[in-house]
Amino acid sequence: MDVRMAPLQKSPELFELSAENREAVRLQMERLLASPHFRNSRRYTDLLRYVIQQTIDGHADVLKERTLGIEVFGREPNFDTSGDSIVRVAAAEVRKRLAQYYQEENHQQELRIDLPSGSYVPHFRYPQSQPTFPRRVLEPIAAPLPVPALGPARKRKLGLPAALIALAAVALGAAFWTWLAWPSAGDKLLGPFLQAPQDAMICIGVPQLAQNQPGAVGHEALALGEPTTNNAVVPFADALVLAHFQVWLNARHRATRVQLARNTTLNDLRSGPTILIGALDNPWTMRLTANLPFRFLGTDQAIGQIADSRAKSAKQWSVDFHVPYSDRTQDYAIVAITRDDLVDQPLLIAAGIGPNGTMAAGEFLLDPSHLDALARQAPHGWSGKNVEVVLATQVVQGNSGPPKVVATEYW
Numbered sequence: 050m051d052v053r054m055a056p057l058q059k060s061p062e063l064f065e066l067s068a069e070n071r072e073a074v075r076l077q078m079e080r081l082l083a084s085p086h087f088r089n090s091r092r093y094t095d096l097l098r099y100v101i102q103q104t105i106d107g108h109a110d111v112l113k114e115r116t117l118g119i120e121v122f123g124r125e126p127n128f129d130t131s132g133d134s135i136v137r138v139a140a141a142e143v144r145k146r147l148a149q150y151y152q153e154e155n156h157q158q159e160l161r162i163d164l165p166s167g168s169y170v171p172h173f174r175y176p177q178s179q180p181t182f183p184r185r186v187l188e189p190i191a192a193p194l195p196v197p198a199l200g201p202a203r204k205r206k207l208g209l210p211a212a213l214i215a216l217a218a219v220a221l222g223a224a225f226w227t228w229l230a231w232p233s234a235g236d237k238l239l240g241p242f243l244q245a246p247q248d249a250m251i252c253i254g255v256p257q258l259a260q261n262q263p264g265a266v267g268h269e270a271l272a273l274g275e276p277t278t279n280n281a282v283v284p285f286a287d288a289l290v291l292a293h294f295q296v297w298l299n300a301r302h303r304a305t306r307v308q309l310a311r312n313t314t315l316n317d318l319r320s321g322p323t324i325l326i327g328a329l330d331n332p333w334t335m336r337l338t339a340n341l342p343f344r345f346l347g348t349d350q351a352i353g354q355i356a357d358s359r360a361k362s363a364k365q366w367s368v369d370f371h372v373p374y375s376d377r378t379q380d381y382a383i384v385a386i387t388r389d390d391l392v393d394q395p396l397l398i399a400a401g402i403g404p405n406g407t408m409a410a411g412e413f414l415l416d417p418s419h420l421d422a423l424a425r426q427a428p429h430g431w432s433g434k435n436v437e438v439v440l441a442t443q444v445v446q447g448n449s450g451p452p453k454v455v456a457t458e459y460w
Contacts, residue, residue: 066173071105074173077160086146093143095121096136100171101162112169134320138247140169141321142393145246238386238420238436242395247321248304251294252313253287254331283309286404287327290411294324294399297415310334318392327407328383328400329353337391338398342458343383343439345402353402355381355439357456364456366439368402377444382406382452384413387435409442409452419452427459434459 066074078101081087087094099121100112114136118124122135130136144164150156163172242249283291291307298305308317310331318333325334328345338344346354351371357364366381382401389396399414401407413419423438424431437458443450 066105066107070173073160074101074105074162077162080159081147081150081162084150086150092122092139093146096139097143097147097162097164097171100164100169104171109170114169117169132314132316134316136169138320140164141247238424239397239414241388241433242322242386242397243301243303245322245395247394248306249298249322249324250313250317250320251291251305251307251324251326252310252318252331252333253283253291253307254310254327254329254334256282256284256330284327284330284404284407286401286407287330290326290399290407293411293415294326315392319394322395322397323392324397324399326399326411328402331400334398334400337389337396338383338385338400341383341385341387341437342460343437343456345383345400355383355402357439359458366402366441366455368406370403374403375447377403377405377447380405380409380442380444380449381455382410382413382440382442384410384438384440385436386414387437405442405444405447405449406440408449409440412449413438413440413452423454423457426454426457431459 078098082094082098087097096117099117103109103112114130115126115128117136117140118128118130118133119126122139124133124135144166147162147164151159151161158176161172161174161176163174165172295305295307310327310333313333325331325337328334328338329347335345335347342357342359343355344358346356346365352367352369354365354367368377368380380401380403383398385396385398387396387398388394397414399407399410401410423436427436438454439456440452441455442452
C-alpha cells in the first residue's frame with residue numbers, strides 16, 4: 050500500500066499527533082518491533098505496542114501500572130502492584146531495548162519513541178540534528194616564500210622515510226586507542242550484569258541451626274535440637290564474599306540491596322540483576338542451578354556434591370561434612386554467569402559446597418586475572434554466551450588456596 054504523507058515537522062521537540070504524525074509513529078513502531086531487540090520477546094512487544102497505540106488513539110490517561118498489568122499481562126483487577134512488579138520490570142527492559150536500538154548508527158536519524166523513566170506514556174520526537182559549523186576560510190599568502198628545488202634523488206630520500214614515519218605514527222596511535230577502548234575478558238563476561246539498567250540485588254543464604262544453637266530464634270512448636278532457618282546468623286565466608294561484592298559494585302557506581310534468601314521472592318529476582326551467594330544454605334541457588342550443566346546435589350548422609358548433569362558424564366565433586374572443618378583438604382564451587390529463563394535477568398552465582406568453596410568462587414569472579422585466564426581457554430565465539438565453571442580449592446587448616454578451574458561449559 051502506498052502511504053502518501055505530508056512532510057512532517059523536523060523538530061527535536063515533541064510533536065502533536067496529527068493524522069500524518071500518527072501514521073509515522075505506527076510505521077516506526079513496526080520497525081522497532083521487527084528489530085532483534087523486540088521480535089523475540091512477546092512480553093516487551095505487547096507492552097510497547099499497547100502504550101503506543103493507546104497514546105496515538107488519545108487514551109494516554111489510562112496508562113497506569115494497574116491498567117497495564119490487567120490489559121497487557123493478564124493480571125486480576127485487584128492484583129497487588131506493590132508485591133507484583135511485572136509492569137515495572139517490563140517497562141525498565143523496554144526502556145533499555147529502546148536505548149540499544151537507537152544507539153545503532155543506522156537508526157540514529159529515525160523518529161524517536163521513548164518511554165521516560167517513571168512514566169508509561171511514550172514520547173515521540175525527531176532526533177536533534179547534527180550541529181553544523183562554518184568552515185574556516187584561510188586567506189591566501191600574498192607572496193609565497195621561495196622553495197629551493199630538490200633533485201629527484203634527494204626527493205626520494207626525504208619523501209619515503211617521512212611517509213613511512215607518518216604512517217607508523219598513525220598506526221601506533223590507532224593501535225593505542227584501540228587497546229584502551231578494547232574491553233577486557235572480565236568486561237565481556239560481566240558486561241550484561243553491569244550494563245543492566247536496574248539496581249543489583251545480592252541474595253545470601255541462611256544456614257539451618259539447631260534450636261539450641263546461638264543465633265536461632267526460638268519457636269515453641271520446635272523441639273530442642275530441631276533444625277530451623279529462622280535465625281540471625283550468616284556464615285562468615287558468605288558475609289566476606291558479600292562485602293567484597295558490595296565494594297566491587299560501589300566502585301562501579303551500581304546501587305545494590307541485600308536480601309536473605311528466605312525473604313526473597315521470584316518477583317524480587319525478576320526485578321533486576323542478582324548475585325546469589327552460597328549453595329546448600331541458599332534455596333534459590335539450589336533451584337536455579339538445578340537445570341544447569343553442573344548442579345548441586347544436597348547433603349544426603351552429610352555429603353555435599355556437585356554433579357555433571359551432561360549426557361554420558363558421571364563426574365562428581367564432593368565434600369564430606371563428617372570430616373572436621375579444620376581437617377578438610379579440598380572444597381569445590383560453582384561459578385555461573387548466565388541469564389536465567391525463569392527470571393529473565395542476568396545472574397551471577399558464587400557458591401561453594403562448603404565455606405572455602407564459596408570464598409574461592411568470590412575470588413574467581415572478582416579477580417580479573419582469573420576471568421582473563423578463563424577467556425583464553427574459551428571456545429571460539431564464547432562472548433555473550435552463558436558460562437558455568439566448576440572450581441576446586443585446596444584447604445589447609447581452614448584456609449583456602451587459589452581457585453582452580455576443573456570443568457567449564459558455554460551455551
